Amino acid sequence: MAIEGPFWRAIAVYRVASLVYAAVLMAQQRGYEQPVAGWLVIGVMALWTAGATYAYAVPVLRRWPLLAMDLLVTMACLLASPYVQGSLQGAAGTMPVPATWVAAPVLAWAVYGGRRTGAAAAAVVAAGDLWLVRTPGESVVINGAVLLFLAGVVVGHVARLAKQAEERMQRAAEMEAAQRERERLARDIHDSVLQVLALVQRRGRQIGGEAAELGRLAGEQEAALRELIASRPATPQGATDLRSLLLRYGSPEVTVSTPATPLLLPAETARGAAAAVKAALDNVRAHCGPQARAWVLAESGEGTVTVSIRDDGPGIPDGRLDEARADGRLGVAESIRGRVADLGGHVSIVSVPGQGTEVEITLPS
Template sequence: MTIEGPFWRAIAVFRVASLVYAGVLMAQHEGFAEPLTGWVVIAVMALWTAASTFAYSVRALRGRPLLVIDMLVTLACLLATPYVQGQFQGQLGSMPVPAIWVASPVLAWAVYGGRRLGAVAAAIVAVADLWVRVNGPDSPVLLNGAVLLFMAGIVVGHVARLAKQAEERMQRAAEMEAAQRERERLARGIHDSVLQVLALVQRRGQEIGGEAAELGRLAGQQEAALRELLAVRPAPTGSADLRALLMRHGSAQVTVSTPATPIVLPGSVAEEVAAAVRAALDNVRAHCGPEARAWVFAEEGEGEVTVSVRDEGEGIEEGRLEQARAEGRLGVAQSIEGRVADLGGRVSIISSPGEGTEVEITVPSAQPPASVDRAVRGRRSPGPSGRDPAT
C-alpha cells in the first residue's frame, strides 16, 4: 500500500459526508423550485460518489482521464443549480445544490498532481460557481468559497507531494539497506575463500618469479578490485564515499589504506581528490617505473580530509618542480595543486633525494558542491587527452 492510500480514503469519506449534507439541504428546502430535477442531481452525485470511490481506490485507474471525468460531473451538477433553485436561488442563500461536494475534484487533483494542479482545479470550480451566482436572481457574489477552494487545493497538494517525496526517500533508504546487508553477507563468505586464495596466489607468484610473478600480479589486482567491491557503502544522494574512489587505484604495486567508516564528501569534491591522487600515481609510474611500489593513505579529521601518496623512488631533486613549471610541464601544478586549490585545499610535497616522495592532499570536508562545480568548470582544461603530462 502506498502513502497515497490514506489520502484517497479521506477524499472518499469527504464525498459521502458532503453528499449527505447536500441531500439534507435538498430535503430541507423541499426540492427547491424543481424537486424532480433536484433529486436527479442528488442521484447523479450519489452514483458518481460510489463510482469515483471505487475508481480512485484502484491505482491503475488513477490518471488524467478519471480526473477530467470527475471534474466534468462535478461541474454539471454545479451548473444545474439555477435550474433547480429557480427564483428561490437568491432567497435561499448562497449554497449551490451540490453544496460543499464540489470540493471533491479539487482535493483529488491536488493529491494526484500537487499544489499546482490543485490550484488549477480550484480555479475551474471557482469560475463555475461565480457563473452560477451571477446568473441567479439577486444572488450575492461571495468569494469565501473560492478562497477556501484555493486553500484546500494548495495545502492538500503540498502535503500530498511532501508525503510522496518522503515515501520515495524511505524506499531508497530501504533498498540501500537491503543492498548493504546482501553485500555484507557476500563479504563474509568471500573473505574466507576467494580473497584468501587470491592473496596466496599473489604471494606465491612473487616468491616463484618468472611467469608465476605475472599471475601473482594479476591475482593481486583482482583481490584489490574485489575488496573495493565489498567495501563500497552507499553514500547520501549528491555525495560520494572517497574510499570507494581511492580503492580503484589499488593494485599489486599500489596499497590503499582507508578508515573503516565512509569518508563522505560532495560528489564533485571526491571526484577531484581522486583525480589528483591518480595524477600523483601517474608521476610515480612515470619517474619510478611501472613496478614501483606506492602507498595511498586517507584519513578524516575535524572539518578536513587528508590523502597522502608515498613512493619508494629516488625522490625529487631540489628545484626540479620549479624547472618543470618553467619548461611548461605542469602535471603537478595543474593536475594536483590546481585541482586541490580549486577545492579550497592545500598540497604539501615532501621529498628528499634517495628517500622517495610524499604528496599530501588536504581538503575541507564540508565545502558546498555548487562552489566546487564552478571552480572546476573555470579551471583550464589540461589538454586534448584530459590528463596533464607528468612533471
C-alpha cells in the first residue's frame, strides 16, 4: 500500500543513523578487545543496511522471507558481540556491537504485520540481548528490552491504523466512482428503457389478454431496473443487503416494504432468503391468479431478519400442504421450508380461508 512507503523510508533512515552510531562507538574502542572483528561486524551491518533498504523499497519483496532474513542477520551481528568484547563483555558502559541497530527488524516486523508480529520480533531480539549480559539484573538492559517491546507494539498499532484508514479511503473513492457511474447510466436509461417498459405495461393492461401478461412482466422489469439504478453499492465484504434483492420483486401486484437501513446478511444467506421469497410469490401467482395482490415486508430484530409474504387470495384449505407433500409437490416443503432450514432459519405459515395466506421467514443475521 502507498501509505506504508513513509514507514519503510523512516526505517531505512533509522538503519543508517544507528549504523553510524555503532561505527562511532567502535571507533572509540570502548569495551571492545577485538576491534578488527568488530569492524567486520560493522561491515556486515553496512552491507545488510544497503541491501535491506533496497529490498524493503520494493513492495513485492516485502514478504516473510525478507523479514526472517532481516531478523537472522541482526541476531547474528548481536551474538557476535561477545567475541568482539572479550573479557570486557558486560562491563559498565559497554554496548553490543550493533548497539541500537538491532531495533530495525523489530520496526520492520511491526510495520508489516502489526502489534503482535512487532512484539514477537522484539521478544527474539530482547532474549538475545539479555542472554549476552553476564549481569542480568542490570537496569539498562532491562530498559532496552522494554523499549523494544514498546517500539514493536506502538509502531505496529500505528501502522495497522494507517493501513485501515487507507483501505477505508480507497473504498470511499470506489463508492464515489460507482455512484457517479450509476448516475450517468440512470440519466441514459431513464429516457429510453424505463419509458419503453412503462409504455408496454400501460398498453398491455389496456389491451388485455396475453398482452396483459407481457405488461405485467414489463412492470416487474421496470421496478427491478429502477431499484438497480438507485441501489447503494457499498456493503461490507462478503455481505449482501437483502433489501436490494427483495425490491426486485416489486411490481403493480407486489408491494415490497423494507427498512431504511441495510439488512446485511452473508451473501449465501441473502440469496437463499430471496429465492424463498420468490418461491412464495410464485405460489401466490400460481394458486391465486396473476392479478392477486401480495405484500412483502422485511424487518430486522435482535439478531434476526424476518421477511413476511402476505396475499389476498382464498387461503390454503386445512391439510392441503400435507396432501401436496404426499403427492410429491414439494414447492412449499423444499423451495421455502427446506431452503430456509438449510440457512439456519425457520418458516411459519398462517392461512385463513377467504382471508389469504401469510408466510413468515425468520433468519439469523
